[in-house]
Amino acid sequence: MPLPLAAAALAVVAASLLPLGYVIVQSIDTGWDTASALLFRPRVRELLGNTVLLVVVTVPICLVVGVAAAWFVGRTGVVGAKVWAVLLAAPLAVPAFVNSYSWVTAIPSLGGLFGGVLISTLSYFPLVYIPTFATLRRLDPAVEESARALGAGSWAVFFRVVVPQLRLAIAGGALLVSLHLLAEYGAFVFIRFDTFTTAIFEQYQSTFNGTAATMLAGVLVLLCLTLLVIESVVRGSARYARIGSGAARRAVPVELGWRYSPPVLVFLAGLIALSVGVPVISVLRWLVIGGSAVxxxxxxxxxxxxxxxxxxxxxxxxxxxxxxxxxxxxxxxxxxxxxxxxxxxxxxxxxxxxxxxxxxxxxxxxxxxxxxxxxxxxxxxxxxxxxxxxxxxxxxxxxxxxxxxxxxxxxxxxxxxxxxxxxxxxxxxxxxxxxxxxxxxxxxxxxxxxxxxxxxxxxxxxxxxxxxxxxxxxxxxxxxxxxxxxxxxxxxxxxxxxxxxxxx
CATH class of the missing domain: 1.10.3720.10 (MetI-like)
Structure with missing residues (x-):
């Protein structure tokens, strides 16, 4: 290993540890009496409850929406699958705080946990959809065909054969969504929903109270590290690679038929309309209202x-x-x-x-x-x-x-x-x-x-x-x-x- 290269890598790692080291050192310097007084108070419990509830409610919804969307466009014969596949990634182009701005200007009363879950889901479900879609398209169809040949039904094949092979994509997507929820600031300020990030920023802006902000940051860091540990446990150590070359073909698309095609199309169109259509229309509406003066x-x-x-x-x-x-x-x-x-x-x-x-x-x-x-x-x-x-x-x-x-x-x-x-x-x-x-x-x-x-x-x-x-x-x-x-x-x-x- 070239020594200069190793030294450069270690320097980058040392610099990347600066934020974590800052929180640890500041917490130690604060002392237990001051730290406990700042941490064990009703405001922190409220922020912790809001933040945990937001993650616990939003992440499962993102998983269901992302996996369902990936399945519909990647494994079924839904009309316009290639177009839907690209459009479902488009919400990532809309910053969460722009999404929140659009929804608040359309529905001024939107707020609280419901507003936070709605905007977060529409902004971040592609973080689950994209890796799940990619994984679905490379799975060996022979495994599913073998399960069907042994008498397993469609739902049994999906939950017992397909979903376990999506564990890495699902766990990784859930982690990304969770970390984005902990880090997001602007989207939640618009809807007046307090989390640790909004409280830290407001504390810094209003009083420049470094000690209080640092204590809140310490709790936020612990939440982040907890999520990393949970993701590692969920991911497990199982191997997902094929043994041998596998089947050099794609799975035969599942035909939805006249009964299921309309609901699936409504689901996909509604998802795009809410996640991309609302912010784009809202922005264009305000541009028309403002005219050339803006x-x-x-x-x-x-x-x-x-x-x-x-x-x-x-x-x-x-x-x-x-x-x-x-x-x-x-x-x-x-x-x-x-x-x-x-x-x-x-x-x-x-x-x-x-x-x-x-x-x-x-x-x-x-x-x-x-x-x-x-x-x-x-x-x-x-x-x-x-x-x-x-x-x-x-x-x-x-x-x-x-x-x-x-x-x-x-x-x-x-x-x-x-x-x-x-x-x-x-x-x-x-x-x-x-x-x-x-x-x-x-x-x-x-x-x-x-x-x-x-x-x-x-x-x-x-x-x-x-x-x-x-x-x-x-x-x-x-x-x-x-x-x-x-x-x-x-x-x-x-x-x-x-x-x-x-x-x-």
């Missing part, structure tokens, strides 16, 4: 430019930082590589508000010149979205076996030239996909940007948030529309990559 082009172009700069630079930096870890995990597998990956995932699972508070505290106390600089914002983005780049880089490097480099070197090519001309070229598409996903995350990120961005910074999400907070819904509409338009291509990249991973 297009303040100086502010719009400045926000677009700043968002693009943050997104592009953040994506490049994140991919560069992820490369050493991805390289080691593919070329030097073992305990060290698993430690690097696991640490990265744990740290990046923390909500943006916790990462931002850690950077604010560290920069103010120890490196004050870096406080409210672009470098700190980019560093926070890199920690938050490192796994998005890492997963794709690993897949790309796995397609470039070391034997190809050795063959190039045997023909007289230098090691560096072999790396750039062989390995990097093969890994380039996956790297681009990882960068696109990081870019999508940065465009839609709100809490860390609000806390860390330098004075005068106005990204699309910041401009939208500023205007919508002032109840200027028409003025916020152009920024919402541009965020959706910028996110749509990246969402399609995510869906396309998931199908490539499935071998489609």
């Amino acid at each position: 297009w303040k082009w100086d502010s719009v172009w400045a926000a677009v430019a700043q968002t693009l700069v943050f997104g592009i630079v953040g994506a490049v930096v994140t991919c560069v930082l992820a490369f050493p870890i991805a390289w080691i995990s593919i070329r030097h597998r073992g305990h060290f590589s698993r430690f690097l990956e696991g640490t990265t995932y744990i740290s990046s699972a923390l909500p943006g508000i916790v990462v931002a508070l850690a950077f604010v505290t560290v920069t103010i106390r120890y490196v004050h010149p870096l406080y409210q600089t672009v470098s700190v914002v980019i560093a926070a983005y890199a920690l938050l979205f490192l796994p998005r780049a890492l997963v794709n880089l690993r897949a790309g490097l796995a397609q470039a076996p070391v034997g190809l480099e050795e063959a190039a070197q045997s023909l007289g090519v230098s090691p560096w030239a072999a790396f750039f001309r062989v390995t990097l070229r093969l890994a380039a598409p996956a790297t681009a996909a990882g960068g696109a996903l990081v870019f999508l995350g940065i465009v839609n990120e709100l809490t860390a940007t609000l806390l860390l961005a330098p004075t005068g910074t106005r990204t699309l999400s910041m401009q939208f948030w500023s205007l919508s907070s002032e109840i200027d819904y028409a003025g916020a509409a152009p920024y919402a529309l541009i965020m959706i338009v910028l996110s749509l291509p990246m969402t399609y990249v995510l869906f396309s990559q998931s199908k490539k991973v499935a071998g489609l």
